[in-house]
Amino acid sequence: GDSVTQMEGPVTLSEEAFLTINCTYTATGYPSLFWYVQYPGEGLQLLLKATKADDKGSNKGFEATYRKETTSFHLEKGSVQVSDSAVYFCALSTSGTYKYIFGTGTRLKVLA
Amino acid sequence: DGGITQSPKYLFRKEGQNVTLSCEQNLNHDAMYWYRQDPGQGLRLIYYSQIVNDFQKGDIAEGYSVSREKKESFPLTVTSAQKNPTAFYLCASSAKEGFDGELFFGEGSRLTVL
Numbered sequence: 704g705d706s707v708t709q710m711e712g713p714v715t716l717s718e719e720a721f722l723t724i725n726c727t728y729t730a731t732g733y734p735s736l737f738w739y740v741q742y743p744g745e746g747l748q749l750l751l752k753a754t755k756a757d758d759k760g761s762n763k764g765f766e767a768t769y770r771k772e773t774t775s776f777h778l779e780k781g782s783v784q785v786s787d788s789a790v791y792f793c794a795l796s797t798s799g800t801y802k803y804i805f806g807t808g809t810r811l812k813v814l815a
Numbered sequence: 816d817g818g819i820t821q822s823p824k825y826l827f828r829k830e831g832q833n834v835t836l837s838c839e840q841n842l843n844h845d846a847m848y849w850y851r852q853d854p855g856q857g858l859r860l861i862y863y864s865q866i867v868n869d870f871q872k873g874d875i876a877e878g879y880s881v882s883r884e885k886k887e888s889f890p891l892t893v894t895s896a897q898k899n900p901t902a903f904y905l906c907a908s909s910a911k912e913g914f915d916g917e918l919f920f921g922e923g924s925r926l927t928v929l
Contacts, residue, residue, distance in 0.1 A: 746920035
């Protein structure tokens, strides 16, 4: 079945450091790929998405490129801030289904 | 502002009691979902509904029940049959299922069994 695997956390970085959170997927169809962010005590918010191969999603300085050849959708940011501290979830959704498959989440902590 | 409202934010339950978590959306979305979140386990789907008066079990439906009598409302009942109900519960909705559809989440309800 479809699945999403993302790197385990926690990830601890200093402010202005470069961030990469790895995400790979397995899907039988042609999925859309998403990154969601969850701040403490809140629900999830969409951070960015990509709907087809080679698409790049971007928002708030974060980027991720849909790589079909490596089945990956790694999240990157060039310079993290303390306010980026949160849990990040990679997810996929396949055309024609109700299902959204989530990874287990990666906690990011950014130190001043 | 459009969005999803979950209530209550915090709920305490004694063992053997049923509790109902409310979820209301004013986004005019057809599909609604309930997820359970436990530390280190990501999100697990409990129930989902694509249209009014219809819903399907997700991956962990045992011990839970739902109804979808109105498009904007999708309440979740945690019954006494749920053996480990302490968790964070998230309601979500989407405009169209599957491909290219963004999920919109409420702020969650934290249930604690005493």
